[in-house]
Amino acid sequence: MQVALRKALRARATNDPLALRRQPRHVLTQRGARLSERGPRHHRHRHNAVTLAAMRAGEHWNKRYAQGFEPFAGAPASWLVAHRELLTGGGRALDVACGTGRNARYLAELGYIVDAIDVSDVAIDALRDAVTERGLEVTPRIVDLEHEPLPPGPYDVIVVMNFLQRDLFDALQDALAPGGLIVYETLGQAHVNELGRSFDPAYLLEDGELLRALNRLEVVDHFEGVTDRSGGPRGVGAIVARRVPDTR
Numbered sequence: 523m524q525v526a527l528r529k530a531l532r533a534r535a536t537n538d539p540l541a542l543r544r545q546p547r548h549v550l551t552q553r554g555a556r557l558s559e560r561g562p563r564h565h566r567h568r569h570n571a572v573t574l575a576a577m578r579a580g581e582h583w584n585k586r587y588a589q590g591f592e593p594f595a596g597a598p599a600s601w602l603v604a605h606r607e608l609l610t611g612g613g614r615a616l617d618v619a620c621g622t623g624r625n626a627r628y629l630a631e632l633g634y635i636v637d638a639i640d641v642s643d644v645a646i647d648a649l650r651d652a653v654t655e656r657g658l659e660v661t662p663r664i665v666d667l668e669h670e671p672l673p674p675g676p677y678d679v680i681v682v683m684n685f686l687q688r689d690l691f692d693a694l695q696d697a698l699a700p701g702g703l704i705v706y707e708t709l710g711q712a713h714v715n716e717l718g719r720s721f722d723p724a725y726l727l728e729d730g731e732l733l734r735a736l737n738r739l740e741v742v743d744h745f746e747g748v749t750d751r752s753g754g755p756r757g758v759g760a761i762v763a764r765r766v767p768d769t770r
């Protein structure tokens with residue numbers, strides 16, 4: 523992972539689009555097209571615009587990952603592991619805003635074929651190296667969810683950990699296969715009200731929000747409050763919910 527982080531960091535250090543053009547294809551693209559590819563002029567421009575917008579959106583996270591940020595020391599999320607008995611493997615899974623892919627790797631180890639998406643090309647590069655080395659069935663892809671759609675699925679499992687983009691709730695439900703599960707946890711009101719931490723409300727769940735937002739699904743488990751997570755107590759909202767066949 524460290525090699526990938528260093529390579530991507532060197533590319534970022536120049537902050538020069540021309541220098542970035544010379545970097546390997548996976549650093550440069552979101553949809554697999556090379557910036558340097560010859561093709562119709564408007565296509566090249568469209569790719570450039572989309573790719574450069576995503577680079578700007580990912581800059582904040584790239585810096586964090588380049589500085590060694592590794593959520594929860596790379597261990598899979600406790601909320602996901604706690605529901606291990608529901609994860610029967612043998613299907614398709616999606617890890618949304620996967621970071622360096624601790625949950626994507628866990629799902630692949632359980633037998634899922636996993637798509638893992640994140641805006642940070644530094645994180646995606648690190649994940650790509652890790653899964654190549656370990657032969658895991660994970661396809662990492664750079665996606666800026668503020669500008670690009672969620673992959674349509676259908677997925678048997680969707681994991682969202684420590685990420686909140688409210689306009690995705692409908693697409694998340696649509697992307698589930700019948701019987702498919704979503705496993706979601708992110709910071710909630712308890713983080714501020716009970717633990718006294720400060721956090722941007724734009725990224726903090728309201729009380730009951732996951733229940734309301736995922737209301738086309740059948741709730742399997744739900745939690746709101748302060749819980750122990752590796753690294754200390756966190757105030758979270760968490761849900762496991764299933765798509766039943768008539769919810770689309």
Ligand SMILES: C[S@@+](CC[C@H](N)C(=O)[O-])C[C@H]1O[C@@H](n2cnc3c(N)ncnc32)[C@H](O)[C@@H]1O
Binds near residue numbers: 579665
């Ligand atoms: C706190 S980290 C959580 C990473 C991972 N889910 C985990 O729990 O290990 C938040 C992640 O959201 C990603 N992210 C932020 N904005 C995004 C966007 N617009 N599209 C896709 N990913 C985004 C960041 O790059 C970062 O990896």
